[in-house]
Amino acid sequence: MKEKISALRENFRARLSAAQTPEQLEEVRVSFLGKKGPVSDLMAELRNVEGEQKARLGQLINEAKAEFAKAITAAGETLRQKALEAQIAHAKPFNPTLPAHLNCGSFHPITLIQREVESIFASMGFTVEDYPEVVDDYHCFEALNIPKHHPARDMQDTYYLDNGQLLKTHTSAAQNHIMRKYGAPLRAIFPGRCFRNEATDACHENTFFQMEGIMIDEDISISNLIYFMKKMLSEVFRRDIRVRLRPGFFPFVEPGFELDISCLICGGDGCPSCKNSGWLELCPCGMIHPNVLKAGGIDTDKYTGFAFGLGLTRLAMMKYGIGDIRDFNAGQLKSLSQFESR
Ligand code: DAH
Numbered sequence: 001m002k003e004k005i006s007a008l009r010e011n012f013r014a015r016l017s018a019a020q021t022p023e024q025l026e027e028v029r030v031s032f033l034g035k036k037g038p039v040s041d042l043m044a045e046l047r048n049v050e051g052e053q054k055a056r057l058g059q060l061i062n063e064a065k066a067e068f069a070k071a072i073t074a075a076g077e078t079l080r081q082k083a084l085e086a087q088i089a090h091a092k093p094f095n096p097t098l099p100a101h102l103n104c105g106s107f108h109p110i111t112l113i114q115r116e117v118e119s120i121f122a123s124m125g126f127t128v129e130d131y132p133e134v135v136d137d138y139h140c141f142e143a144l145n146i147p148k149h150h151p152a153r154d155m156q157d158t159y160y161l162d163n164g165q166l167l168k169t170h171t172s173a174a175q176n177h178i179m180r181k182y183g184a185p186l187r188a189i190f191p192g193r194c195f196r197n198e199a200t201d202a203c204h205e206n207t208f209f210q211m212e213g214i215m216i217d218e219d220i221s222i223s224n225l226i227y228f229m230k231k232m233l234s235e236v237f238r239r240d241i242r243v244r245l246r247p248g249f250f251p252f253v254e255p256g257f258e259l260d261i262s263c264l265i266c267g268g269d270g271c272p273s274c275k276n277s278g279w280l281e282l283c284p285c286g287m288i289h290p291n292v293l294k295a296g297g298i299d300t301d302k303y304t305g306f307a308f309g310l311g312l313t314r315l316a317m318m319k320y321g322i323g324d325i326r327d328f329n330a331g332q333l334k335s336l337s338q339f340e341s342r
Contacts, residue, residue, distance in 0.1 A: 001045065005060050008038050012068055022079055029072050039065050106341040110209050110328060113236070113316040114191050117211055120235045121189045124228065126213065127182075129190040131174035134165050143176035144252040145291040157197040167195035171212035172252060172309055175288075178214070179296025184303040185217040191312060202324045209312035214288065216298060216305030222255075225285055225306035233261055233282075236319060242268065244279060253286025253307055264318060280318070283310045 012032055019025045031037055042061050049057055118128050146153055159167040168174075171192045178188050191211045198204055215224065226243060233241040242262040250256040261282050263274035270276040285308035290300045298305075313328060320339075322328070327335060 001042070001049070001057055002060065005042065005057075005064055008032075008042070009064055009067070012064075012071075016071055016075055019075065020079075022076065025072060025075055025079065029068075032068050033065065033072075039068070104341055106337050106339045108328075108336060109316045109320050109322065109339055110312060112339060113319060114209070114211065114312060116236060117232065117310070117312070117315070118189065118191065120232050121213065121228075124187075124231070126187040126189045126215075129174065129178055129188050131168075131171070131177060131190055131192055133168055133193055133195070134161065135168045135173045136165050139176055140166060140168055140170070140173040143292065143295040144172055145289050145295075146251045150251065159195050159197050168192065169196055170194055170309060171210040172307070174212065175214060175252070175292065175307065176296050179216070179293070179298055184298050184305075186305070187215045187217075189213040200326055202326065205313070205325045205329065207329060208325065209316075211310040211312045211315075212307065213310070214305055214307045216288070216293070216303050218302060218304075220287075220304045220306055222257075222287065222306070225287075225308065229259055229283065229285070229308065236315065237264060245285075248284055248286070250284060250286060252289050252292045254289045256284065256286035259283040259285050259308070282314065282318075283308050285309070 012028075015028050015032075016025075019028050033039055039061065046054060046058055046061065122128060140158075141150075141153060142148070158169050161167070171190055171194060174190045174192070178190065179186065182188070189211055190213075191209065193207060194210050195207055198206055200206060213228075215228070222245070226245070230241060230243050233243065244260050245257040246260065248256045248258040258281055260279040262268040263271060263278050263280050265271050265273040266278065268278040270278045274280055285306065288305040288307050293300050293303065293305065313325060316322065316328070317325060
């Protein structure tokens with residue numbers, strides 16, 4: 001049996017030195033130390049040996065077993081080291097003078113236009129306010145002079161939640177809260193994501209962005225509204241933009257208007273983009289209805305104000321020449337990566 005053990009050791013060393021890959025090494029481990037391997041066989045044979053010899057041979061077998069395990073671990077380590085060295089040898093030389101990897105994503109066009117409009121209004125003394133996307137009926141409708149069962153509610157198909165709240169259908173929903181928060185005089189803009197339950201096509205989305213603005217002070221008139229809108233739009237489009245107002249109905253303003261801008265393509269001469277009218281519809285607005293001011297706790301004998309609900313998504317489409325509104329939420333990295341990254 002003693003000879004058998006030394007033969008096994010020799011055999012093991014030969015097989016171990018032939019193993020060149022982790023897989024081959026594993027084979028050696030299984031074939032020598034596995035349950036059906038020669039070490040287990042020797043242990044079984046040992047049962048037939050008696051007395052002192054049993055102890056001596058048992059020790060020899062255990063020593064061989066320990067030697068095998070240790071050698072396999074060491075060989076594994078050597079193989080790993082060799083693989084690492086080979087990897088390093090084949091790697092491209094490291095050049096510390098190369099510029100850092102700058103592939104760092106880009107801003108969404110809505111973020112860009114939102115920041116731009118915010119900074120223009122901020123420079124004219126407007127604060128920028130945030131408001132939740134889940135709102136209650138009072139703020140979205142009631143406080144805006146849209147009482148229950150008023151036909152104006154049919155204008156917007158609303159996503160109602162089980163708890164009676166709703167996803168805000170327009171940024172006007174924040175007007176009451178902001179009037180109550182600051183009182184008059186007041187200049188604020190509040191951008192936000194809006195939701196309407198409607199079928200989508202190139203011009204309609206169920207999720208889009210608006211930028212609402214209100215200004216309340218003594219003697220505020222329509223000419224103030226025109227001045228601020230013209231100024232903001234001329235800065236956004238980096239050219240002089242002409243605006244015009246047409247009558248429009250919204251329960252929370254009186255009078256209410258649709259604000260059009262001179263066509264960006266033809267400059268007002270008429271082209272297919274503006275259906276030959278020379279004008280593009282951009283932003284509903286008006287003088288804040290006294291009921292809305294009252295609901296906001298504003299003294300209507302002293303103060304008046306204007307409000308506008310700029311379609312931020314629409315503005316981004318115009319500024320960046322994006323033809324399909326669905327592109328904004330489509331996660332198309334190729335088109336998004338064209339926008340500024342810093
Ligand atoms: N909230 C209106 C909508 O989304 C838009 C609007 C119209 C906002 C007139 C205003 C306004 O502030 O004065 O349909």
